[in-house]
Each structure stands twice: as structure tokens, then as C-alpha cells.
Amino acid sequence: MSEDRQDTLLIRGWRNVREAGPRRLALTALLVVIALLVARYSWDIPAEIVPRDMRTQGAEDVDLKTPGTGDAERALYDLRSSLLADRIEQDERITMVVYDDQTLINARKRSPLDRGMLARALQVIDDMEPKAIGIDILFDQPQDEDAELIEVLRAMETPTLVGYANFATNEDDIVYDQQVYLEDFLAQLDGSNARPASIRLDNTHGVTRRWPSIEPDLPPVLGRAMLSAAGEGERTFPGYEGSLRYRHPAFENEPMYGRLQIDNFLDPALMEIPEVRAMLRDQIEGRYVLIGGDIIDYDRVQTTFSSVLGENPPGLRVHADMIAQMLDGDRRGRVADITLWAMALLVVTTAVLTGLLEWGSWRIYLLLAAQFATFIGVPFVMEWQGVDTYGVPAAGWLLGWILAFSAVVSAARASGAVQRNFAQGALGKYLPKEMAEEILEHPQLLSLHGEKKELFVLFCDLEGFTKMSHAIPPEMVAKLLNRYLDLLSDVVLDHGGVIDKFVGDAVVAFWGAPIARKDDGERAARCGYAIWQAGERFREEVAAMDPNLPKIGKTRVGLHWGEAVVGNFGGDNRIQYTALGDSMNTAARLEAANKALDSSVMASREFAERSGLDWWRPMGCVVLRGRAQPVELMEPAPDFPKSDRDLLAQAYKLTRSDNASAVQVIRDVANRHPADRALENLLYRVRNLSDGGAYVLG
Structure with missing residues (x-):
């Protein structure tokens, strides 16, 4: 179409x-x-919260919600993030040292986490020369071991970032009195390699999908602070608040990052064993070390993967993911x-x-x-x-x-x-003028019947007329359309064709029925070229009539030869003499293809070979829109040099055996005709042929 x-x-x-x-x-x-x-x-x-008076009988006395589109969008985001996430082997740049459930059982102390254990472990880890240490623990209430921990933190050689939060941004995790104690604790670290870093995460809608916003009253987030302290400040994504990147482990049940229990660093006898110390050092040296909890019911975080995998990792893992994303430079646009x-x-x-x-x-x-x-x-x-x-x-x-x-x-x-529908039916009752005399002589032609004929079919359309019709009064549209159809009708009739129908500014005509003549092919070919010329004259006429009228395009023509069923079709109250069949559709698609081919008149090889004219130049082979079989194209070019037409024919044969040579031949011809856009288009199509040797039109 x-x-x-x-x-x-x-x-x-x-x-x-x-x-x-x-x-x-x-x-x-x-x-x-x-x-x-x-x-x-x-x-x-x-x-949306459903009001209680609108709930179904028996509904519980709890808040009921109807899902909003935001819920659907977030669910789809989680799905595509999980499905398309990378799978990686263990990231050797980061190690997590954790308090887990077994640690708490051994320590016989659950909350707050034992700071004496942390102090002793920090001394050992510091000696193993990590790049930086991040502590995802809030020291927001006193413990007997605080003095010991402060002394160790002040003595750290490794840059050490200590977790910080305040009531304004983490009201679910800390109260004001805890904030006061935490700030007093951190103040005692001034002048040392230990400094505060925010452990705040963005849990909007209950899921950590994005980087936390940058708040002027908070220190940098833990991962950013660790990279800066290690001398990699250019990787810290300054100002970035986009989505967090999560990844899957390459192998099921394999941890994404190195993971050590904090207990491993607390047994002096064990640490005296060279092999054990060397193994632990291999997990610490030159790495970013994160220390915090990995406890079943404590500090678990929902991520974009949670709804898909059903797993809530510890907050410590999210900080590790942030560090890995920064190290990879994966700042998402x-x-x-x-x-x-x-x-x-x-x-x-x-x-x-x-x-x-x-x-x-x-x-x-x-x-x-x-x-x-x-x-x-x-x-x-x-x-x-x-x-x-x-x-x-x-x-x-x-x-x-x-x-x-x-x-x-x-x-x-x-x-x-x-x-x-009534108006459309009334207009459809008018018969083509060409049939009037034949019907007067042979009234039996009004009977409903159809017979198969070999037809030369013409389909033409005026580019840009519809657009122009929106910009001018209807009376002017009717005047211009009638003038245009008069011009084209005269051309068809002068060449002995039968006007099948008008569809808006489109004209359908054929040769070969009801009476077939030997020169129908030549008549149809010359008519197709003459219609294009008439369309050009119409463009000039409209431009001269009123320079303010919108410009209209060229008349495009499609020509094809093939079988069709021709006759009167309809019912007792409405009949139409017309042709039906695949050849009509092919002609229409050839007309439409002119736009993509940068041409004005295009015929099938079946049509050109039966026209008796030698003015055709081969224009390749294409699969028309809506068609399965390719069509060989021929374009009327009476003023085109015969030698170049012969070269184009040679190039078309070469496309089947030596496409590179075909491209060179067409390029040489196109160079001699630089203003010929159809040749440039042909060159492009030959360079991009499908496996079947034809170019598929979009």
C-alpha cells in the first residue's frame, strides 16, 4: 500500500x-x-490505598493497596536488570571480613557487635597492607572495649573509614542520642588515618536500586571514601546518583567477593602458622577490605535481584558492589x-x-x-x-x-x-466511462462474471498531495484533484488504456481487457512515462497558480504484467468493472517502491520484456514490501546512453557471481551521472544484497 x-x-x-x-x-x-x-x-x-468501606467482605483490617504503574515499572526494571546482569568470577579486588551467625554464637554476644574482636582483627589486617578498610558498623552506643578500639583506630597505618549516619537521613537506624555518641566517638579519631564515611543507602520503595543521594551534611559514602583514601579519587563517580549495578556469580553458590570470618584473625596460635597467615594475607594485601555483619536477620537489604532471586544480601555486600562499579568505571548514562x-x-x-x-x-x-x-x-x-x-x-x-x-x-x-457507508456506496455505482459504449452495444456485459486475462497494469500516485490538502480549503483541494485526474485520464485514454479506478489521487489502469491488442505493452509503457511527465507539468502549473500553496511531490508510477481476473463484480444494486489479482498488487507496490528507490517510474522485468521497447535500464532485484518473491526492476530511461544501459545489464548478471565487480561497474556508471539519485540508490542496494541476491525494501 x-x-x-x-x-x-x-x-x-x-x-x-x-x-x-x-x-x-x-x-x-x-x-x-x-x-x-x-x-x-x-x-x-x-x-492507591483502598478505603475500608470499599473493601470486599472479610478483608483484614490492614492497609490494602491497588498496584500503581510505578510498582509495575519497578518490577519490570528489576526483571530486566536481573536477566541482563553480567556473570563474573570472584572479584579479587574486594574482601569482606564479616561477623556471621557463627561468630555471634562463639562470642556469646549478639548486639552490639563485639568491638574487642574488631580491635584485635584490625591490628592483624592493618599489618597485611590492604588498600583501604571500610567499617560498616555504627559505634552509636558505649561498650567496654571502646577505649581499646579508639586506640587501635588511631594507630592504623591503612586508611580506615568508619561508618557514620545521622538522624536526619537514617531515622530508621539511629536516634538523636545515638548520633551524639557516634559523633563524640568519631571526634576522638581526628588527626589519624581513621575518618568517618556515610553508610547510608537509598532504600526508596523498600529496595536499594540507586546510589544514595549526595547530602551536604554527610561525609562521602563508604565506597567513595575508601577509593579516595587509597588515592583513586578519579574513580569515585563524583555527583553520580544513578542506578546501582548488580552482578551474578559465574557459578552457583560461589561468593561474589572474598569472604572471611572475623574469627580467623583472633586466634594468636593460628596466626603463628606461616601457611595460615600467608593464606589470609593473600586475601587482604592490596585489596579493599570491608568489615561488617553478614547475619541472617540483621542489616539485610532488598536489591533489584531480590524479587527475582528471593535473596536479600547484607548491606556490606551492597557497599562492595558500589566499590566494584566505581573500579570498573561503569557509570551508567x-x-x-x-x-x-x-x-x-x-x-x-x-x-x-x-x-x-x-x-x-x-x-x-x-x-x-x-x-x-x-x-x-x-x-x-x-x-x-x-x-x-x-x-x-x-x-x-x-x-x-x-x-x-x-x-x-x-x-x-x-x-x-x-x-x-451510504455515500461511499453511491459513488461506487458509477461505471468507468470507457465501459459505457461497450455496455450500450452489449448489455449482457452487465451480468456478473469474471475471466482470467493477461494484463499490463499501471498504478500511479501523487506524492505530497495529501499533505497539501490539509493546508488549503476543501474547494481548492477538489479543484486541484479534478485537474490532476483530468490530466492523467487524458494520458491513459490517449494511450488506449482502461481506467480501472481512482483512489484519492491514485489512478489504476490496465491494458489487455476487455479487448487485447498487440501493442498493449508499448502503449502501457509509453503511458507510464507520459503520466510522470504530466505529473511534472501539474507541479509547475500548481506552483504558477499560487506560490503560497504547499509544494507537492512527483507522480510515482508502477508497471507490471501478469494475470488478473477481469469483469463485473458486485450485486444487483452495485456493480463495478474492475481487475482483481496479484498483478494489481504488484503494480501498486512497485509504485510505492519508487520512494525508497529514488525513482519515479519503475516496472517489473515481465512488463519491460513484453513492451517491445529498448529504453529500459536494469535497476537490480528487490523484495517488495509485503512480498515473498523478489522482483527484477527495470526503469524507462529513453535519454540514457545505451552503452551505460548495457553496463548496468552486465552488472546485474555479475551480482550473482562477483558482486564486488558489479559494484565497481555501477559505481563507474553512477560517476558519469552524478545527478542521478536512482543510480546512487542502486549502488547502495547492490552493496547490501540479502543472501538471496535481492535487496529487501523496508
């Missing part, structure tokens, strides 16, 4: 919507605007706000245009499937390419599309379909 014919379907659909009335039109516009906002802001539409608006507008526009199309075949279902797959697939592709897709709609695009599409279709269905 040509672009202008598709435009005709859209115009008809718009007319249907418009005829629904101003109130319905206003409601439709409002719904489309709402659809646009949903497609843009779906991440920000929260879940954000999608610009203007891009999100453009995508939302594209989604809604697509929905509106799809709703305006009056398609009654399987094609509409393919179109819908392709659009839905695109809306779901684009965020996955972006995530796969390393783009930060947190905030990129997926569910919102689908919901916005459905809302806009439903609004347009509903309005179209509410309009006066009966009246439009």
Missing part, C-alpha cells in the same frame, strides 16, 4: 472521529493528553528528560494513528504485536547497552498506548458510520 493511500485511510479515520461531535472530540483529546502523561510519568504514579518526552509522544502518536486506520485484516494484528514488542523491548535493549533504565517507562508506554488507542477507536465507532 502506498504512503498516500495509507494517508487516505488516516484521513478517513480522522473524519470518523471528527464527526463524533465536539463533546466527544474534546473528551478524546483529554484522554489522549492523559495517555501522554501516563506514558511519561508512569514511574511516579503510586499505589541517564536518558535525557527530553528523550523520555519524545518517546511518550511517539507512543501516543502511534496509538492515535493506529486507531485512525480502518484496517479489517490480519495486518492490524501484526502491527499491534510489533508495537507492543517494541515498547517492552526498547528498555531491555537500553539496559543491555549499559544505559540507566531506572525511570524509563515500559508499562507506562503500554498503558498510555492502550488509553490513547481506545479513546480514538471509541470516538470513531460513535460517529455516523451508516451515513459514510
